[in-house]
Amino acid sequence: MHELSICNALIEEAQNEVRRSGRTGRIRRIDLTIGRLSGVSCDSLRFAFDLLKPGTDLEDARMAIAEPKATCYCRTCNARVEIDDYVMQCPECFGGNIAIEGGRDLLLESIEIED
Numbered sequence: 001m002h003e004l005s006i007c008n009a010l011i012e013e014a015q016n017e018v019r020r021s022g023r024t025g026r027i028r029r030i031d032l033t034i035g036r037l038s039g040v041s042c043d044s045l046r047f048a049f050d051l052l053k054p055g056t057d058l059e060d061a062r063m064a065i066a067e068p069k070a071t072c073y074c075r076t077c078n079a080r081v082e083i084d085d086y087v088m089q090c091p092e093c094f095g096g097n098i099a100i101e102g103g104r105d106l107l108l109e110s111i112e113i114e115d
């Protein structure tokens with residue numbers, strides 16, 4: 001489960017961010033963006049988070065995940081269609097001249113700290 005190492009990295013990143021900001025309150029919540037095409041399972045990530053957070057600055061933190069969809073743009077018919085999974089052809093005209101946009105992000109968007 002590579003979500004464990006991803007989660008580890010996210011926890012590290014969040015702790016480093018907070019230390020760098022000089023704030024000392026407990027971390028209440030972290031907001032993540034995980035694109036549908038990033039290959040990361042949000043369920044596994046939540047599971048990993050609960051497993052890893054004890055003993056870290058994120059012990060009491062909640063993890064909120066936004067899961068933006070990707071878009072398939074077709075150069076043949078100019079259709080722009082939201083997709084959950086990779087596609088090989090345009091969902092509208094079934095042409096193969098397409099570009100997949102977005103959906104691959106894996107970001108720590110924000111950290112909420114208790115005052």
Ligand SMILES: [Zn+2]
Binds near residue numbers: 077090093095
């Ligand atoms: Zn098309």
